[in-house]
Structures are given as structure tokens and as C-alpha cells.
Amino acid sequence: MNFAVLVFPGSNCDIDCYKAVEDTVGQPVDYVWHTETDLSKYDCIIIPGGFSYGDYLRCGAIAQFAPVMKALREAAEQGKYILGICNGFQILLESGLLPGAMLRNESLKFRCHAAMLSVVNTDTPFTKEYKQDELINIPIAHGEGNYYCDEAALAELKANNQIVFRYEAGNNPNGSVDDIAGICSKGGNVLGMMPHPERAVSALLGSEDGKRMFTSILSTWREKHGAAAIG
Known part of the structure; x- marks a missing residue:
């Protein structure tokens, strides 16, 4: 299985994501620059955290126009x-690959700490190895992570089971609507989340709860392609 980690000017979690793939699933992984126009080689494409293009205008607002985004949209349509x-x-929201928008944190402060998430939907390629309603420890680091959508869009997210993660009840760090921490596309193959699973793949980092996201992806891909199980 081939992984890609996209790199924009200002990305700063690209190395973390690359190492997480190496350490959790041991599959081929490449850095892919934002000027690339062909992603056909890759089965999973990771868009890392950071400050793409300096977060000018809005977070992700300029990145949505990068050359690689056309290929990313095609990959999404192909079910990758x-x-x-x-x-x-934020880039997935700005590009329309996921619904909604990001606002400043309610506190108007950058929040960087461990966060407890509830796994709402285990029927995705990213969460199949988690348990329903399981609480997992995944760190956050953002100033604009306050997910917003209107009531009609929220009702649609719920109806289609697109809410994948919520912050633990009573511990919403940014004010996001319905405590949303992550959502997926209707097809389930595109996931956006504010917390950082790549920073939770080792006990040395304080949590290993992010490992199963990467092993879930590989297990799903192998099942789909009839490949052997991990290990």
C-alpha cells in the first residue's frame, strides 16, 4: 500500500505523519510537494497539519488552489x-471535499494539549479497529478548530453517520458545534479531524491511541484488495 504525505509551504506536521506511517504500518510513504499533479500511485493521501501558505486569508484558503488539489479531488472520487x-x-473544508467551516476557538487562544475523543462511527476505513463510543487520547494543537455548520448541514451529517469523532462530553476545547472533532465524506473515504493521531502512536508521546487509525487504513485496504493481514 502506498501512502503520500502532501507538503505545502508552511506545513509542519509532514515529518510526524511520515514517521507515523513508517512506525505503525511500515508501508511505502512519500512526501509529495504541492505542485504535483499526479497522485495515481497512492492509495492513501495524508494532508498534514501546519500553517499552509502562512494561513493567509483563512486557514486552508490558499492551499485549496494548489496544483495538487485537482489530483486530490480525483483521488477522492476514485474512493482512495x-x-x-x-x-x-481546514483544507478539506475550504476545497469543498467536506462540508462546513472553521472558526476561531471560542477562547480566542491557541489550544495545545491532550484531548479525549469519543469514537462515534467505527464503520470507516480509519476507525474499524476502534470500539463504538470508545474514549481515546489524541492531542490537539490549533487556534481555529471551532467546527461550524448550520442546522440543516448538521442534520445531514447525523443522518449520514458522517460524524466520526466528538470531544468528550463537557470537554470541548474550541466550541465546535455538537462537540465535533472529526467528520467524513458520505462515502466514508475522506476524513477530516482537528486532533493529531500521528502524535499519539507511542507511549513515549503520552498515548498510543492514534496507532489504530493507521492500522485500520491498512487493514481496510488489504481486505479490499485481498492482501494478507498486517504482520
């Missing part, structure tokens, strides 16, 4: 797995 983390989630 796309994971947008933090700024990557």
Missing part, C-alpha cells in the same frame, strides 16, 4: 483514502 489532520481538515 484521504486523511486531513488539523490544517489538513
Whole structure:
């Protein structure tokens, strides 16, 4: 299985994502620059966190026009797995690959700490190895992670089971609507989330709860392609 980690000017979690793939699933992974126009080689494309293009205008607003985004949209239509983390989630929203928008945190402060998430939907390529309603420890680091959508869009997200993660009840760090921490596309192959699973793949980092996101992706791909199980 081939993984790609997109790199924009200002990305700063690209190395973390690359190493997470290496350490959790040991599959081929490449850095892919934002000027690339062909992603056909890759089965899973990760859009890492950071400050793409300096977060000018809005987070992700300029990145949506990068040359690689046309290929990313094509990959999404083909059913390939796309994971947008933090700024990557913001880019997916700005590009229309996921619904909604990001606002400043309610506190108007940058929040960087561990966060407890509830796994709402285990029927995705990214969460199949988690348990329903399981609480997992995944860190956050963002200033604009306050997910917003109107009531009609929220009702649609719920109806289609597109809410994948919520912050633990009573511990919403940014004010996001319905405590949303991550959502997926209707087809389930595109996931955007503000917390950083790539920073939770080792006990040395304080949590290993992010490992199963990467092993879930590989297991799903192998099942789809009839390949052997991990290990």
C-alpha cells in the first residue's frame, strides 16, 4: 500500500505523519510537494497539519488552489483514502471535499494539549479497529478548530453517520458545534479531524491511541484488495 504525505509551504506536521506511517504500518510513504499533479500511485493521501501558505486569508484558503488539489479531488472520487489532520481538515473544508467551516476557538487562544475523543462511527476505513463510543487520547494543537455548520448541514451529517469523532462530553476545547472533532465524506473515504493521531502512536508521546487509525487504513485496504493481514 502506498501512502503520500502532501507538503505545502508552511506545513509542519509532514515529518510526524511520515514517521507515523513508517512506525505503525511500515508501508511505502512519500512526501509529495504541492505542485504535483499526479497522485495515481497512492492509495492513501495524508494532508498534514501546519500553517499552509502562512494561513493567509483563512486557514486552508490558499492551499485549496494548489496544483495538487485537482489530483486530490480525483483521488477522492476514485474512493482512495484521504486523511486531513488539523490544517489538513481546514483544507478539506475550504476545497469543498467536506462540508462546513472553521472558526476561531471560542477562547480566542491557541489550544495545545491532550484531548479525549469519543469514537462515534467505527464503520470507516480509519476507525474499524476502534470500539463504538470508545474514549481515546489524541492531542490537539490549533487556534481555529471551532467546527461550524448550520442546522440543516448538521442534520445531514447525523443522518449520514458522517460524524466520526466528538470531544468528550463537557470537554470541548474550541466550541465546535455538537462537540465535533472529526467528520467524513458520505462515502466514508475522506476524513477530516482537528486532533493529531500521528502524535499519539507511542507511549513515549503520552498515548498510543492514534496507532489504530493507521492500522485500520491498512487493514481496510488489504481486505479490499485481498492482501494478507498486517504482520
